[in-house]
Amino acid sequence: MKFAIVGIGHIGKRHIAVIDAEPNAELVAICDIDLDRCKEQSELYGGIPYYQNYEEMLRDSGCEIVSIATPHGLHAEMAMQAAKHKKHILVEKPMALSVDDSNKMIEVAEQEGVKLYVVKQNRFNIPIKLAKDALDDGKLGKVYMVQCNVMWNRHKEYYSNSDWKGKLDLEGGALHTQASHFLDLLVWWFGELEEAKTVRGTLHHDIEFEDCGVSALRFTSGVIGSLLWSTAVYNKNYEGSITIIGEKGTIKIGGKYLNKIEFWDVQSYPLPEDIEFSDKPNNYGKYKGSSSNHDKLVHELMENFAEKRNGIVEGAEGLKTIRAIDKIYQG
Numbered sequence: 001m002k003f004a005i006v007g008i009g010h011i012g013k014r015h016i017a018v019i020d021a022e023p024n025a026e027l028v029a030i031c032d033i034d035l036d037r038c039k040e041q042s043e044l045y046g047g048i049p050y051y052q053n054y055e056e057m058l059r060d061s062g063c064e065i066v067s068i069a070t071p072h073g074l075h076a077e078m079a080m081q082a083a084k085h086k087k088h089i090l091v092e093k094p095m096a097l098s099v100d101d102s103n104k105m106i107e108v109a110e111q112e113g114v115k116l117y118v119v120k121q122n123r124f125n126i127p128i129k130l131a132k133d134a135l136d137d138g139k140l141g142k143v144y145m146v147q148c149n150v151m152w153n154r155h156k157e158y159y160s161n162s163d164w165k166g167k168l169d170l171e172g173g174a175l176h177t178q179a180s181h182f183l184d185l186l187v188w189w190f191g192e193l194e195e196a197k198t199v200r201g202t203l204h205h206d207i208e209f210e211d212c213g214v215s216a217l218r219f220t221s222g223v224i225g226s227l228l229w230s231t232a233v234y235n236k237n238y239e240g241s242i243t244i245i246g247e248k249g250t251i252k253i254g255g256k257y258l259n260k261i262e263f264w265d266v267q268s269y270p271l272p273e274d275i276e277f278s279d280k281p282n283n284y285g286k287y288k289g290s291s292s293n294h295d296k297l298v299h300e301l302m303e304n305f306a307e308k309r310n311g312i313v314e315g316a317e318g319l320k321t322i323r324a325i326d327k328i329y330q331g
């Protein structure tokens with residue numbers, strides 16, 4: 001498939017590298033308002049055509065699918081613009097900043113007959129797959145509780161060097177950026193979020209939304225739990241974890257990026273041996289982010305297209321995270 005990418009900042013560069021390396025994809029254009037960035041990436045990838053104007057790229061590049069890796073506040077409009085040009089869409093998380101915008105994106109994609117996918121690369125993490133298999137097979141029995149911790153460091157320049165991070169209208173909040181990866185997994189496993197009681201505050205950074213928060217949660221399945229999230233952890237990322245407490249077992253997926261099994265005690269279902277926990281975080285130099293499994297996601301996406309099957313998170317599924325985020329902020 002012919003891919004184009006809009007937004008070639010921190011994660012857009014990873015999209016370029018992944019699509020360039022994927023045998024079933026061809027990168028035909030990149031787009032960014034930053035001309036230097038366009039030139040630099042174009043040179044790196046053999047003179048790939050670049051555009052500073054998104055509409056022009058959609059019109060002229062001949063792409064079939066667009067990866068959107070721009071600030072959150074632009075996702076909805078850019079996705080709908082792509083759909084109107086009959087392009088399929090792979091939008092970075094969070095798909096949008098509001099439930100209304102997410103619904104509009106889904107509606108327009110349907111009307112135009114194009115696919116709308118949302119990046120949820122943590123679903124490809126090895127520990128996540130192990131836990132998902134155990135849950136699907138009922139190995140944990142009834143699940144009672146879940147505890148999710150996102151204890152990360154974002155340094156001051158992460159916000160002060162950006163024209164959109166830390167801004168309510170363009171970033172939304174830390175739930176949209178950091179915690180949305182984790183919320184996707186929680187609603188995937190335990191059903192949509194029914195109830196949330198939240199306390200949050202801006203304790204460390206000079207930004208327009210919270211850098212610390214904690215919420216007590218109840219999911220439609222009856223599972224109750226907690227989410228603690230912070231970008232104010234001293235010096236470096238400390239933990240990204242999900243602990244599941246079930247009738248017949250306990251699993252803690254941990255490490256800093258949901259990349260390890262910290263604890264596994266499941267009745268008659270030991271952790272399979274000889275597993276290599278090889279998931280890596282995205283490394284942006286001064287800070288590290290969530291898992292870098294974009295390569296697995298794009299590969300799976302291409303296979304799905306070729307074989308006309310589903311499996312990658314689409315708009316309606318991505319919307320569940322946005323609904324959960326709204327509930328936690330309102331709770």
Ligand SMILES: NC(=O)c1ccc[n+]([C@@H]2O[C@H](COP(=O)([O-])OP(=O)(O)OC[C@H]3O[C@@H](n4cnc5c(N)ncnc54)[C@H](O)[C@@H]3O)[C@@H](O)[C@H]2O)c1
Nearest residue numbers: 007008009010011012031032033034069070072092093290
């Ligand atoms: N899945 C993940 O693990 C992951 C990791 C990092 C970022 N992200 C997501 O990717 C998106 C981008 O984040 P980032 O950290 O790379 O941001 P960034 O600021 O590094 O990059 C954004 C880029 O978009 C460009 N841009 C802004 N407005 C534009 C416009 N109108 N037209 C074209 N280009 C425009 C900017 O010039 C910049 O190069 C966000 O939605 C973020 O949540 C996802």
